[in-house]
Amino acid sequence: MSESTTPRTMITRRNFLKTTAAVGAVGLAGAGGMATTNGWLAPAEAHADGGERVAHLCHQFHCLTGCNLKCTIRDERVSLIEPSDLAEKSHRTICLRGINEVAHIYSEDRLQTPMKRVGERGEGKFVQISWDEAIDTIYQELKKSQDAYGENSVFVRKSTEAGIDFEWITSLIHAETGGNFGLDRGQTNGMCPAFGAFCHCPTRSNREFKDAATVIELGHNPLESAIIWAKHLLDAKESGTYIVAIDPRFTGTASKANEWVPILPGTDSALIQGMIRAIIDNGWYDVDFIKKNTSLPFLVEKKSGKHYRSETEMCPNPTVVGAEDIGKPYVWDVAEGTAKLYDDPSVQVALEGEWTINGSQYTTEFALLKKWIANYSTSWAAETSGIDEDKIVALADRYANNGPAIIDFGLGGPDKYTNADVLGHSTSILTAITGNYGRKGSGLGFYGGIGADDPVATLNYWLLPEEYVPSESQIALYDMPYKKNNVHAALTFGDVFTLEAGSANDMLEWVKTLDFFAICDIYHSSAVDYADIVLPACTKFECEENVKQLRASYGHVMLANGMIDPLFESKSDLQIERLLAAKWGLEGLLPKSYEELARFMLDGVEELSPNMEGITYDALLKQGGCMPVAGCGEDYMPDGNANQVYNTPSTKIECYYDYLLDQGHELPVYEEANEAYESNPLKEKYPLYFTQGKSRYRIHAYYSASPWFQEDFGPCLDINPVDANARGIKTGDDVRVFNDRGEFLVTAHVNQSLRPGVLFMAETTYTKYYKRGFLQNVTNSARNERCYLMMHGPQIPYNDTLVQVEKA
């Protein structure tokens, strides 16, 4: 940073705005020269007096935390950000991104004014226009598209962070939503038939890590991706919990673990299947648990592979796409030597055996599971995953015999390969046969975020009249460049196109073919250069009103208040939606202000959520905007699934998926990743695994624009010395990363944190910070067709990527 010698008091908010507006008016927006933090920002004290005041707000959602932050505002500039003292004691948290907002808010790469493209798409040449012209152009173009091609010819989507509070415009104009997100549900696809929908959210708290004998971090790096929650992992370690990190990379989490398992990318299900084999061979499974709480005693017809089910008694099936109610399964009763409904209270179930019923041969799921796992030896698992056989068997022993144990899996890492559903199904079986679910200190899920750690508060939801719904989705966003579809125009809030799809060259080539594309973002994100119209949104710290977002999260209800005015010509997302809605004459269906919305959301909530007693709009404001929900605090501990009742058709943990019989995946058949596997012939050309993951300096691409982070934590490629030396690469060199999909240039960081043969980069950073290209150019966009049958659809296999690297 340059020294801050300018006396702050010389810049009032008014002349600050004037200066920057003048810069914007000169010509091409986005050029340097606007007033940034450089030069005028100096440390502020935490105490509001004189020209200072404090504001409070719920910060980011997409770090999956939502801390309440206290902001000192001096001369109408945000000048200090600290943890909030309004939050319950154990929730007074902040991370470096929160502190850094002081610089980030005023970054040079803020979009300042509405803009119109003047160069080619992708060139990034714009001129400043008025809000009137921008909104009118968007309206005219979207309407033209809908008139010519139908309502679903317009695609509207908000990035997660942009859309977390509301997204009405999509419904108001019956737009295409882009269907399934293809994100973060790879393992869940394979798990939800076993444990029920949304089982990736753990049913028990992070605080229970200390009650576990073993915690396995499976492709999850909470020390980077769940900074606030990672405390519980460290507490657990201190109290003697054995921590295992399965990751091709020696991550921050691995450095705190008792054991690092440096797995070959994309092979996690081989490791898990090896563990299951060891458990079955050694009889380490929990027969009692299996009989009581799982589907493994259910009868299956040998010939068809289908369950023996009742034709009259039904159970609803909530876990499979489009599933109807299905018949109740039967089990074999050893007492009477006959088949009985599984929930018959008198039944004494057989776990294994073969029986003839009405002329057909039946066996149990468990018998089939034994037959299935016989295909996967521990030596095969070792060879496939690159982890010693002894280590796999020892891990299985620890997990099964030294419980309770938790598997805390990542939604990054192994989730982002085409074979993630096989992994999810495999870990479900591992968990089920060892009984590591529902009892204290056990569990399976993504523990890295807002989950079971705090009491839930429910707010009213602002509904539109029934007729305002999005078009039924014709196609998922990730399929748009590849499959015929009717999308001709797009409006995104946030950089949906380059964040939420792999292989950006394909996606952006397709974007170029659209008749029209408008983006509303806060920063000059990668997709901005492709837009015809750009709208500048303001940050969470800015609003036309004193109050802004109302959130129920992180054990609190929080009303952002004390906002500064929108910087430059930016506007709040609510006012932008209202301006757009007004063009269609529908703004009357939306709240006029954040205040109106917040008041509505809180109206009568005590009835929805008794733990919110006393939390009203006025009470919130009086308290500074943050009130804990009853029960929030360090002692909060849910009893998730202690009763062993699951949201599955049978309410048991279901291990055998007969809905996938046609696919041969009723039990999880090992499958190589799409691209990232050892025997892939493509490895001759592209020998290196290109993995990505989260960085504590960013939330996806957000914070890229922070000048403080840019200095030291811009795009860089981690490469092992073995791979670097073979290519004459040293730390600080520019290297070219490439495959058939594309290329980019980046700075190399040679270090031993990786398995040789594996590369790592923090996802993602705006294109403008690269010398050429950006990481999304090389990532994989392959589809696993089987996953179209699954609840969450195919997942984007960003990590399932091979590349070559050379010195640039």
Ligand SMILES: Nc1nc2c(c(=O)[nH]1)N[C@H]1C(S)=C(S)[C@@H](COP(=O)(O)OP(=O)(O)OC[C@H]3O[C@@H](n4cnc5c(=O)[nH]c(N)nc54)[C@H](O)[C@@H]3O)O[C@H]1N2
């Ligand atoms: N700082 C920060 N925190 C975040 C976010 C953020 O953007 N920034 N985003 C949030 C979101 S949306 C998500 S989905 C979560 C994700 O949270 P995580 O799942 O922890 O995220 P990642 O870092 O993507 O992946 C975890 C690890 O998987 C490893 N990995 C890569 N390939 C493999 C493999 O084949 N096998 C195994 N075992 N490991 C592999 C990577 O090296 C990485 O360390 O983070 C949330 N928290």
Ligand SMILES: Nc1nc2c(c(=O)[nH]1)N[C@H]1C(S)=C(S)[C@@H](COP(=O)(O)OP(=O)(O)OC[C@H]3O[C@@H](n4cnc5c(=O)[nH]c(N)nc54)[C@H](O)[C@@H]3O)O[C@H]1N2
């Ligand atoms: N290569 C690769 N790509 C990945 C991943 C990976 O591991 N590798 N991980 C993926 C994962 S796990 C996820 S969840 C997705 C995340 O993809 P998204 O869900 O799309 O990401 P977000 O970070 O929520 O959205 C950020 C965008 O919204 C803008 N924005 C933020 N706040 C606001 C706001 O209040 N208003 C408006 N209008 N805009 C706002 C930001 O400037 C940015 O453009 O990325 C995925 N992309």
Ligand code: SF4
């Ligand atoms: S970015 Fe950091 S400070 Fe902000 S909510 Fe997330 S963890 Fe808290």
Ligand SMILES: [Mo]
């Ligand atoms: Mo994610």
